[in-house]
Amino acid sequence: MILFRKAAYSQAKSVSTEYKTAIEARKDARTDCGSNVESQxxxxxxxxxxxxxxxxxxxxxxxxxxxxxxxxCKPKQRHEECANIKKKEKRETQADLVLAARNANRTKAERASKKTAKDSEE
CATH class of the missing domain: 1.20.5 (Single alpha-helices involved in coiled-coils or other helix-helix interfaces)
Structure with missing residues (x-):
């Protein structure tokens, strides 16, 4: 009885792409075992x-x-203002991130140029 259920489960698992076919196969195996199909x-x-x-x-x-x-944001105008504020905040945060990245690159470049200047002086 358990072997039939395991066989039905493995059969249903192998045909997982065809859901209806898998369920029918499991039902057939269960009815062969004599178990209760309705409870499942x-x-x-x-x-x-x-x-x-x-x-x-x-x-x-x-x-x-x-x-x-x-x-x-009951009136439509307020709702549009709210949406515009959100867009503006998003743009500002993106601009801040871009500026921070540029500053980081600039400081790296400045450090590198200072280092090359020191090397050339020596």
């Missing part, structure tokens, strides 16, 4: 329901966040 179907449907419920709760949470943001 119930477990699979519960799992699918949990996945659907998780997706729904995530969607509801996102909608709640959107509503809170809409309350803060």
């Amino acid at each position: 179907d119930v477990a699979e449907s519960k799992l699918n329901n949990r996945r659907k419920w998780r997706a729904v709760t995530q969607k509801v949470a996102q909608q709640a966040n959107n509503r809170e943001h809409a309350k803060k």
Whole structure:
């Protein structure tokens, strides 16, 4: 009985790209063993329901966040201003990163030029 289940599981695993075929093979193997097919179907449907419920709760949470943001930026003009502020902050942070990188490269170049100047003096 256990061997049939293991065989059915390995068979289902090998045909994982074809989901329906795999489930049918597992059901056939289970009916050959004499085990309860309906209990497995119930477990699979519960799992699918949990996945659907998780997706729904995530969607509801996102909608709640959107509503809170809409309350803060009620008029459309304010909402556009808020979006513009976010864009401006993003641009400023990117500009700061670019400046920091340039300064780092500049200091490296200055150090290298000072070193070559000292070497040439000696």
